[in-house]
Amino acid sequence: MATVTPAIESHSDGHAHGHEHHHEIGFIKKYVFSTDHKVIGIQFLVTTMLMLMVGGALALAVRWQLAFPWENMPILGKIFTGEGGQISPEFYTMLFTMHASVMIFLVIIPVLAGAFGNFLIPLQIGADDMAFPIWNMLSYWCMWPAMACFAISFVAGGATAGPAAGWTSYPLLSALVNAAPGSGAAQTWWLFGLTLVGFSSMMGSVNYMTTIINMRAPGMTMFRMPLTIWSMFITAILQAFALPVLTAAGFMLVADRMMGTCFFIPAGIIVNNAEPTVGGGQPLLWQHLFWFYSHPAVYIMLLPAMGMVSDILSCMCRKPIFGYKPMVYSMSAIAGLGFIVWGHHMFTSGMNPALGMTFMTSTMMIALPSAIKTFNWIGTIWGGRVRFNAIFLNCAGFVSMFIVGGLSGIFMAAVPVDIYFHDTYFIVAHFHYVLFGSTLFGVFAAIQFWFPKMFGRLMNDTVAKWHFALTFIGFNGTFFPMHLLGIAGMPRRYADPYLHPYLEHLLPMNQFMTISAVLMGVAQFLLLGNFAYSVFMGKKTGRNPWDANGLEWSAPSPPGHGNFDVPPVCYRGPYEYSSPEAKAIGQDFILQTEPPVDASKIAASDTKNVH
Amino acid sequence: MAHDDHSAHHVNYLAVFAALCIFTGLSVLFDVLSFENRMITIVLVLAIAVAKAMSVMMFFMHLKFEGNWKFVLLAPTTILAIGLPIALLPDIGVKYYTTLAPQDGVWGAEMEELDAAHHGGGEHSKSEDAHAAPADDHKAPEADAHKA
Amino acid sequence: MGIPIPNSKLGLWLFLGTEIMFFTAFIGSYIVLRIGSRGWPTDPHDTHINVFLGGLNTFVLIVSSYFVVVAHEAMAQKQFDKARKYLIYTLGLACLFLCIKGAEYNGKFANDILPGRIPETPGQAISKVDRQLEEVVRERFAVYTDAKLVEVPEANDLSTVNAQLDIFSKSDKGEPAQRENAAADVVLFGKWQNLHQHIVANVSLVEVPEATGPQYLAARAALAEGDSLPPLAYSEVETFLAGLKADKTYAASVSGIFDMHPVLYGNLFASIYFLMTGFHAIHVLVGMGLFIWALMQGSKMDDRWTNWVENSGLYWHFVDLVWIFLFPLLYII
Amino acid sequence: MIASSNGWWFPGDAMSPLGKRIDELFYLILGIVTVVFVGTQFALGYVIWKGATKKDGESAEFSHGSHSLELIWTIVPAFVLVFIALYQMDVWAEFRVQSYYPEQTQEDGPKFEVTARQFEWRIRYPEAGQPLKNQPEPQDLYAVNEIHVPTGRPVKFNLRTDDVQHAFFAPELRVKQDAVAGLIIPVWFEIPVAGEYQLLCAELCGWGHYKMRAIIVAEPQDKVNEYLARLKEDQDFDGVVKDAEEE
Ligand code: HEA
Numbered sequence A: 001m002a003t004v005t006p007a008i009e010s011h012s013d014g015h016a017h018g019h020e021h022h023h024e025i026g027f028i029k030k031y032v033f034s035t036d037h038k039v040i041g042i043q044f045l046v047t048t049m050l051m052l053m054v055g056g057a058l059a060l061a062v063r064w065q066l067a068f069p070w071e072n073m074p075i076l077g078k079i080f081t082g083e084g085g086q087i088s089p090e091f092y093t094m095l096f097t098m099h100a101s102v103m104i105f106l107v108i109i110p111v112l113a114g115a116f117g118n119f120l121i122p123l124q125i126g127a128d129d130m131a132f133p134i135w136n137m138l139s140y141w142c143m144w145p146a147m148a149c150f151a152i153s154f155v156a157g158g159a160t161a162g163p164a165a166g167w168t169s170y171p172l173l174s175a176l177v178n179a180a181p182g183s184g185a186a187q188t189w190w191l192f193g194l195t196l197v198g199f200s201s202m203m204g205s206v207n208y209m210t211t212i213i214n215m216r217a218p219g220m221t222m223f224r225m226p227l228t229i230w231s232m233f234i235t236a237i238l239q240a241f242a243l244p245v246l247t248a249a250g251f252m253l254v255a256d257r258m259m260g261t262c263f264f265i266p267a268g269i270i271v272n273n274a275e276p277t278v279g280g281g282q283p284l285l286w287q288h289l290f291w292f293y294s295h296p297a298v299y300i301m302l303l304p305a306m307g308m309v310s311d312i313l314s315c316m317c318r319k320p321i322f323g324y325k326p327m328v329y330s331m332s333a334i335a336g337l338g339f340i341v342w343g344h345h346m347f348t349s350g351m352n353p354a355l356g357m358t359f360m361t362s363t364m365m366i367a368l369p370s371a372i373k374t375f376n377w378i379g380t381i382w383g384g385r386v387r388f389n390a391i392f393l394n395c396a397g398f399v400s401m402f403i404v405g406g407l408s409g410i411f412m413a414a415v416p417v418d419i420y421f422h423d424t425y426f427i428v429a430h431f432h433y434v435l436f437g438s439t440l441f442g443v444f445a446a447i448q449f450w451f452p453k454m455f456g457r458l459m460n461d462t463v464a465k466w467h468f469a470l471t472f473i474g475f476n477g478t479f480f481p482m483h484l485l486g487i488a489g490m491p492r493r494y495a496d497p498y499l500h501p502y503l504e505h506l507l508p509m510n511q512f513m514t515i516s517a518v519l520m521g522v523a524q525f526l527l528l529g530n531f532a533y534s535v536f537m538g539k540k541t542g543r544n545p546w547d548a549n550g551l552e553w554s555a556p557s558p559p560g561h562g563n564f565d566v567p568p569v570c571y572r573g574p575y576e577y578s579s580p581e582a583k584a585i586g587q588d589f590i591l592q593t594e595p596p597v598d599a600s601k602i603a604a605s606d607t608k609n610v611h
Numbered sequence B: 001m002a003h004d005d006h007s008a009h010h011v012n013y014l015a016v017f018a019a020l021c022i023f024t025g026l027s028v029l030f031d032v033l034s035f036e037n038r039m040i041t042i043v044l045v046l047a048i049a050v051a052k053a054m055s056v057m058m059f060f061m062h063l064k065f066e067g068n069w070k071f072v073l074l075a076p077t078t079i080l081a082i083g084l085p086i087a088l089l090p091d092i093g094v095k096y097y098t099t100l101a102p103q104d105g106v107w108g109a110e111m112e113e114l115d116a117a118h119h120g121g122g123e124h125s126k127s128e129d130a131h132a133a134p135a136d137d138h139k140a141p142e143a144d145a146h147k148a
Numbered sequence C: 001m002g003i004p005i006p007n008s009k010l011g012l013w014l015f016l017g018t019e020i021m022f023f024t025a026f027i028g029s030y031i032v033l034r035i036g037s038r039g040w041p042t043d044p045h046d047t048h049i050n051v052f053l054g055g056l057n058t059f060v061l062i063v064s065s066y067f068v069v070v071a072h073e074a075m076a077q078k079q080f081d082k083a084r085k086y087l088i089y090t091l092g093l094a095c096l097f098l099c100i101k102g103a104e105y106n107g108k109f110a111n112d113i114l115p116g117r118i119p120e121t122p123g124q125a126i127s128k129v130d131r132q133l134e135e136v137v138r139e140r141f142a143v144y145t146d147a148k149l150v151e152v153p154e155a156n157d158l159s160t161v162n163a164q165l166d167i168f169s170k171s172d173k174g175e176p177a178q179r180e181n182a183a184a185d186v187v188l189f190g191k192w193q194n195l196h197q198h199i200v201a202n203v204s205l206v207e208v209p210e211a212t213g214p215q216y217l218a219a220r221a222a223l224a225e226g227d228s229l230p231p232l233a234y235s236e237v238e239t240f241l242a243g244l245k246a247d248k249t250y251a252a253s254v255s256g257i258f259d260m261h262p263v264l265y266g267n268l269f270a271s272i273y274f275l276m277t278g279f280h281a282i283h284v285l286v287g288m289g290l291f292i293w294a295l296m297q298g299s300k301m302d303d304r305w306t307n308w309v310e311n312s313g314l315y316w317h318f319v320d321l322v323w324i325f326l327f328p329l330l331y332i333i
Numbered sequence D: 001m002i003a004s005s006n007g008w009w010f011p012g013d014a015m016s017p018l019g020k021r022i023d024e025l026f027y028l029i030l031g032i033v034t035v036v037f038v039g040t041q042f043a044l045g046y047v048i049w050k051g052a053t054k055k056d057g058e059s060a061e062f063s064h065g066s067h068s069l070e071l072i073w074t075i076v077p078a079f080v081l082v083f084i085a086l087y088q089m090d091v092w093a094e095f096r097v098q099s100y101y102p103e104q105t106q107e108d109g110p111k112f113e114v115t116a117r118q119f120e121w122r123i124r125y126p127e128a129g130q131p132l133k134n135q136p137e138p139q140d141l142y143a144v145n146e147i148h149v150p151t152g153r154p155v156k157f158n159l160r161t162d163d164v165q166h167a168f169f170a171p172e173l174r175v176k177q178d179a180v181a182g183l184i185i186p187v188w189f190e191i192p193v194a195g196e197y198q199l200l201c202a203e204l205c206g207w208g209h210y211k212m213r214a215i216i217v218a219e220p221q222d223k224v225n226e227y228l229a230r231l232k233e234d235q236d237f238d239g240v241v242k243d244a245e246e247e
């Protein structure tokens, strides 16, 4: 615990009132503008789940166009276009741009860092709250203006022309206001939204780092922290050091668009018969700065899920995590290497070929720590006593899908192969496998695993199993064929690939994928329904429904203000499942807060348990 | 308490302050002197900037008296801060492909004439500046540079 | 568990880490863009950069940094009044810094050293003069139209302006002074039209001097097929502009037209200059906000504010640090 | 297998020698990856099955990991990855490093210039016998969305864009290169067999990105010359003759 409580921190009032005073905090303060990390975490969780729906609806619209090009889209089409529902090419561009922006900036990043980071960090390290609760609250409320900006960008460019430069928003398409319908106000609002999301993440990350460094419970040394905390810590570092670069680049792009500067605009470019540009900048600079953030960002979108899955797997297999320290080191290695591989997105971009070789080598190397983690997960399950519930299934799905997604990354890391694969559906397959296949399955597992801690109730396992099965089938049905599309040479971001004769025969496959995507979409309602139902009507549980070890399980479910009824002290690592110590007290788990068990007792139980 | 520790270290802030002022004076001086080789000025001026930065961080920001966390915190940022420009250099700085910026290409000849005419020829070395290899870019416009 | 510094200070240092990366992106882009540009405006005539003002500003920030340290020292020794005094000094210096900065910006605005507006080639310089002159002409003309002395030409077509004004200057409408001005303006408008036509036709001002409208077209038509006049040269326009400014009848109207010397990579320079100093200035403002907040506590600024002063001081030093690098990078190199 | 029989595989065999090498690399990686994939998925399935079928009373093994295993599964993949990384360097060099381009392209110089713009490809050939200049020359020949190249020899050309970023993507040739505003990027390929090949745009360039379609016509050199001659004729034709007849 922090030994100092600096004056300018504002959570002093939290302790002054005891639990009995809770009802005095008004509804608004308690549930809306709350500074309590748990409430903020749950706010983030609910918001991102809704945003998943929005992003998914956009994805389905994309899929509709690919399966039934230029045909009126039922339901969604009418909502989106307000007309018959035909998707115009510029509308299609906007659809995938917003789909990706919503999914990445409003779903994946906030659900990992915002929802679980917030909820779990103080609980798992035994703190009563975050270091800066007010900043924490602001980081959530920054999401709303961001969402508003994204929403405005939907409509700012006229009926069907939203931001049209993809989520990567490469200049000059994004830098020149007349480059495309939607490159005008819509793109600007999109950039504002991006910047606001950036502020939110930045506030969050500084907060997390401070909390993890300074507010751990007594005995919670760095190497006794659960891997979730490690992953959140490393993610926060990545955010803190990579994000400002994107923010700066975003400001430069906004300035290019609105103030006549020319960081990314070379001279003499004529777009849409406008006057030639004056300038002297270089468009490639944006790509470098963008990927300098966005490559680390893909690990920001993965590491926390890796951490949480490690925790959950270990618990569900009743076995210590295989290779705790290698897991920590490999996450650090991923983070470190993650800073020097960004160029693999630019192999064909006309960058200096010498850089291509460098980036290719470092990209290959980043597969190593991922390999270590993968094998360690398998090692963790190996010899464990698996509890075969939906939570475990989602974790196993995570590992399995991560392998697929990671391995397709190897093809693209090979520069010559990437010459062919760049900007084809092979890439799209790759990142949906890592983003949806891994991260979201990890998140599904995490939601169900920590649900009892959030609400004191359990989610329904049968429904969850159905959700998993349908999602898994739908997911693979949607995205596995994308590899084949990529190999067949279908470029991404095409509103109508079938215009090209050599892609015509891919239509049936695309239709199959779309049907699978709808299946997957429908399956998400099971998750939402299960979640909503269980919040109010789920089976009530006690503090530790999973017989897990972490500090959070020694707190009440749901934890009150200030989290712990007894200030926790940590005595051991987080993964001591089935240890001799645990067996000595007749369990297969032993809470981190459990004082050390007598050596004699252990010896006694050891002889009893001899095989 | 943390900050009580620092107060124990008595830094002569005035001396640091004086040093900073002298450094600033030096950089202006180097600029006014404008050495034959522009590189010398650049190196000197940047070295001074680093020295100034170091003294501000060490004494004003008390880093000299902080624990080892300062290295953990500052090492990655420093590496990244130096590494980013270095990594961008081969691509943005040194151009591997031909560029067709009108400034370098089409307009080049035009500019040369212009500069000769505008500055009565030779008075400025600017026209060379514009077209010489990048390495020569920083040749000083000696004669009346920075008259303000 | 943790490290022996308060959360707020740790948080602030981490935040400074992110700030370092933020400015790294700017400074790094500047460095690589500059190395990647063949040529860079270093001549103070072009850039309107003033090393001495920059140096002075560096000095101002260093002094303020010093005062912040002493203020924190005073806080630690519980001499709150002293601390308040030093904070006020710091605040004053911050204002001074912004004023000097403002003066510098003003110098750039006055010379139109603004991103996107700097001609980089003779051609651009020429058309810029044309555009500015057109603005002047429209402005002057508006004086007469607003006073209902002449009729507004259709669709703002300026080609009939001359004739209209000419008639007015010889009529007995308006004041005598206005009529006199009108006579001068007729000449000015003629000059602009002359220039404009040369630009449009890309022919030399020298060869067909002072030919406007129909005369000009006639001169052009008189050329045998295949003949062409030498193209408009930058130096001609330069002399033309100098001539305009020298003529006292309308010098006042055209004095605002900027020296059009083309500046190679001037736009990129201006972009970078304004972006970096601008974001630095925003940071200065934030820092000032922090101090003002503390000072607003008045006598309530006691022990509990020591951390605040220390942290805002750290932030202030960082702002100083950034300037320490911006100064040589922007002003000297 | 199912895939290739349904045409769900590469758009035909690679038509350029470099493309063939890219395909070979792809198959090599595919081989390695398939082994890894099958191995890891089976391992995963196996451990789950063993773990889920433990009998009552049987408890999980207690182990914090194994140092030697950890080493093995670091070093083995490391070797594999380093091998892949090194093995492909020269293909990359040949494709992009200008000094590694085939000698013939160095001698010939660029044959033509492709300029991408929203949403078409413009091709500029130099006058017969003249080298290609970076700036348009009065005698240059122009074509839109159709490139004629000689078969059987490496052809180099300059890639540019007039406006936003585009990418030159010829799937059958396995060539892809972005066209970046302000840069002139030399690209080369070689087509041994005469025929028509697809050219697409692979970098998002606006609403019409999907329809930037063009063809590359590979034919013997004399046919190309004929084509250029025809182009020249068309271009020099100033309409005067026709007008005169009409009047
Ligand atoms: C969570 C997100 C995530 C993750 C984890 C990854 C992980 C990896 N990615 Fe991916 N990537 C994206 C998200 C992600 N990526 C996104 C969103 C894009 C597209 C952006 C856009 O353009 O819109 C992209 C694009 C992308 C490209 C650019 C393609 C292009 O546009 O041309 C490349 C190229 O190298 C690449 C490579 C890799 C590699 C090598 C890994 C590695 O980290 C994977 C390592 C894992 C394994 C290899 C599997 C496990 C290991 C073993 C089982 C061991 C044995 C293996 C071997 C011996 C081979 N990715």
Ligand code: HEA
Residues within 6 Å of the ligand: A052, A053, A054, A055, A056, A057, A059, A060, A062, A063, A066, A076, A096, A097, A099, A100, A101, A103, A104, A107, A108, A165, A166, A167, A168, A428, A432, A435, A436, A440, A478, A491, A492, A493, A494, A495, A517, A520, A521, A522, A524, A525
């Ligand atoms: C975390 C990130 C993430 C996630 C989860 C997804 C999820 C999905 N994505 Fe997406 N995708 C990206 C990130 C992500 N994507 C990115 C970064 C791009 C690149 C964009 C670019 O090129 O710039 C991309 C691009 C992309 C494309 C390529 C577009 C193109 O290049 O032309 C396609 C095409 O099929 C696609 C499909 C899908 C589908 C079917 C899902 C499905 O998994 C979605 C499943 C979920 C649901 C379906 C939700 C259920 C909700 C409903 C059913 C609600 C209906 C609701 C109402 C009517 C209110 N995505």
Ligand code: CUA
Residues within 6 Å of the ligand: D116, D117, D119, D165, D166, D167, D201, D202, D203, D204, D205, D206, D208, D209, D210, D212
């Ligand atoms: Cu051109 Cu896409």
Ligand SMILES: [Cu+2]
Residues within 6 Å of the ligand: A294, A295, A298, A341, A342, A344, A345
């Ligand atoms: Cu990447």
